[in-house]
Amino acid sequence: xxxKQSFIIAVFLGITLVTCWELYWRSQGVExxxxxxxxLWAIQRARLDKDHSNITVFIGxxxxxxDIQLDxxxxxxxxxxxxxxxxxxxxxxxxxxxxENTDFNGTLMVGITPPLMFSTVYPNAFPMSRAQAKVDYYxxxxxxxxxxxxxxxxxxxxxxxxxxGDEEWDTDVDLKxxxxxxxxxERGGPAPVPFNNFEEISLNRHMKMPExxxxxxxxxxxxxxxxxxxxxxxxxxxxxxxxxxxxxxLAKAFEERGGNLxxxxxxxxxxxxxxxxxxxxxxxxxDPLVKQSGAKTYHYADFPQFQNLFLPEWxxxxxxxxxxxTKEIIAILKEDNALSTN
Numbered sequence: 001x002x003x004k005q006s007f008i009i010a011v012f013l014g015i016t017l018v019t020c021w022e023l024y025w026r027s028q029g030v031e032x033x034x035x036x037x038x039x040l041w042a043i044q045r046a047r048l049d050k051d052h053s054n055i056t057v058f059i060g061x062x063x064x065x066x067d068i069q070l071d072x073x074x075x076x077x078x079x080x081x082x083x084x085x086x087x088x089x090x091x092x093x094x095x096x097x098x099x100e101n102t103d104f105n106g107t108l109m110v111g112i113t114p115p116l117m118f119s120t121v122y123p124n125a126f127p128m129s130r131a132q133a134k135v136d137y138y139x140x141x142x143x144x145x146x147x148x149x150x151x152x153x154x155x156x157x158x159x160x161x162x163x164x165g166d167e168e169w170d171t172d173v174d175l176k177x178x179x180x181x182x183x184x185x186e187r188g189g190p191a192p193v194p195f196n197n198f199e200e201i202s203l204n205r206h207m208k209m210p211e212x213x214x215x216x217x218x219x220x221x222x223x224x225x226x227x228x229x230x231x232x233x234x235x236x237x238x239x240x241x242x243x244x245x246x247x248x249x250l251a252k253a254f255e256e257r258g259g260n261l262x263x264x265x266x267x268x269x270x271x272x273x274x275x276x277x278x279x280x281x282x283x284x285x286x287d288p289l290v291k292q293s294g295a296k297t298y299h300y301a302d303f304p305q306f307q308n309l310f311l312p313e314w315x316x317x318x319x320x321x322x323x324x325x326t327k328e329i330i331a332i333l334k335e336d337n338a339l340s341t342n
């Protein structure tokens with residue numbers, strides 16, 4: 001009898017504490033948020049192992065993830081978009097996976113972010129390992145991991161304090177993140193520049209910039225400071241020859257089997273535009289890749305309608321501008337007869 005009472009009391013206390021904790025964070029303005037993680041990526045990658053007629057696949061880094069709006073793409077092209085871009089990563093590991101492990105030969109759009117694309121081909125380097133980790137997870141994931149993800153989605157989308165993400169945002173309120181932010185005097189050293197969440201994603205990996213980031217300049221400025229902190233100090237020189245060679249080999253194999261390859265240089269502004277212009281001059285990096293790839297290529301700087309778009313933190317388009325960018329890119333591609341529905 002005492003065991004039964006203890007169980008009832010424990011359940012009551014647990015529910016009460018969880019409810020109080022949830023209500024507290026809701027009162028602080030925190031809302032439930034689906035996390036962009038390896039499971040979402042794997043679900044989209046699995047679609048390539050099925051019937052992949054009439055689809056468009058997107059790879060690259062976070063710029064194409066934010067800047068191409070999948071709902072608009074589907075509506076205006078009548079194709080099913082599959083978003084396989086990986087934040088902060090080179091497109092090469094994902095491109096290799098598509099070429100070597102699928103028979104996909106439809107339209108593949110590659111977002112080229114110069115500091116990531118031309119950084120390195122060393123497998124353990126950050127831009128390569130981030131993308132390769134997604135590929136490896138897809139190949140090795142267990143049924144238990146798939147079930148765990150399905151169970152986590154209702155929790156993520158209904159409870160503000162639950163997260164299941166691969167990124168470490170300083171605005172997350174899970175216990176691990178909160179404990180990491182504790183710095184006791186000088187023993188903890190100076191607090192690092194916070195990297196705050198600025199993503200809103202759906203189950204099909206349709207990413208958009210949250211409205212509060214667009215409107216809250218102070219919040220956007222915290223992300224800018226984090227970007228500057230990340231790229232401060234000595235950076236290894238880009239491996240232009242190694243990355244270009246690896247990419248061109250994959251491009252040749254993909255195009256030889258009938259694939260329709262499109263390269264897209266999404267916008268950047270301010271700090272990022274400056275360091276990319278100086279560290280990765282177009283004439284030395286983008287132009288040679290374009291010339292040798294045989295792909296259809298589109299650089300935002302070549303189109304007057306893309307010159308004054310709003311990037312709240314220098315690297316990703318605000319939602320309305322991303323919607324405009326997507327519509328205009330589709331119109332440009334259609335005019336060039338660049339879309340394929342194989």
